[in-house]
Amino acid sequence: MLKHWSDGPGASFNESRTKALELVKVKDSLSDAVEEIEKAHGKKPKIIVTDARFGDDMIGYDELRELIFKQEDEPYLLLFGTGWGLAKEIMEEADYTLKPVSGYTDYNHLSVRSAAAIILDRLFSSAV
Numbered sequence: 001m002l003k004h005w006s007d008g009p010g011a012s013f014n015e016s017r018t019k020a021l022e023l024v025k026v027k028d029s030l031s032d033a034v035e036e037i038e039k040a041h042g043k044k045p046k047i048i049v050t051d052a053r054f055g056d057d058m059i060g061y062d063e064l065r066e067l068i069f070k071q072e073d074e075p076y077l078l079l080f081g082t083g084w085g086l087a088k089e090i091m092e093e094a095d096y097t098l099k100p101v102s103g104y105t106d107y108n109h110l111s112v113r114s115a116a117a118i119i120l121d122r123l124f125s126s127a128v
Contacts, residue, residue, distance in 0.1 A: 002026065030079075030090060037075050045075035049086055049094040050119065052108055058099045061122040068123065078119075082112045 002021055004010045011018045027033040037045045048064065059067075068076055079086060079094075091097065101110060101118050110118070 030093075033077065037077060041073075041075040043075065045077040046095040047093060048076055048078045048096045048098055049091055050078070050080050050098050050100070050115065051085060051091070052100050052110075052115075053085075054100060054102075055097065057097065059096045060099050061119075064096065064098060065123050080112050080116050080119075 002024060005014070005017050005021045025033075025036070027036065034044055034047070048059075051058075067074075078098075079090065085091075098119065100108060101115050102108060
């Protein structure tokens with residue numbers, strides 16, 4: 001996908017998408033990503049995982065947004081799972097588990113792309 005939008009036919013089709021995807025860095029593992037963030041910021045990032053299931057000790061959007069903006073020098077790494085979610089080992093390593101996206105019903109099935117968009121808006125929207 002990255003190659004399509006950076007070097008392939010997509011690069012000339014949608015230049016703004018090409019520019020946005022230039023920010024993406026692919027890593028072989030979570031530990032490689034954590035290591036790169038630590039090198040860039042001088043400390044390990046706080047790992048935040050997402051889960052579509054409610055559980056104990058989850059952090060809400062307001063609380064996490066407050067942490068992120070109060071501690072601007074603290075790096076954070078937000079992980080999204082697909083299909084069956086993140087591996088148990090990754091969930092256990094996390095510093096925070098974000099509460100699921102939910103509404104007024106028990107229905108809780110969103111694509112990762114939709115959930116990611118909602119979560120990023122809830123955490124970083126200037127109109128919150």
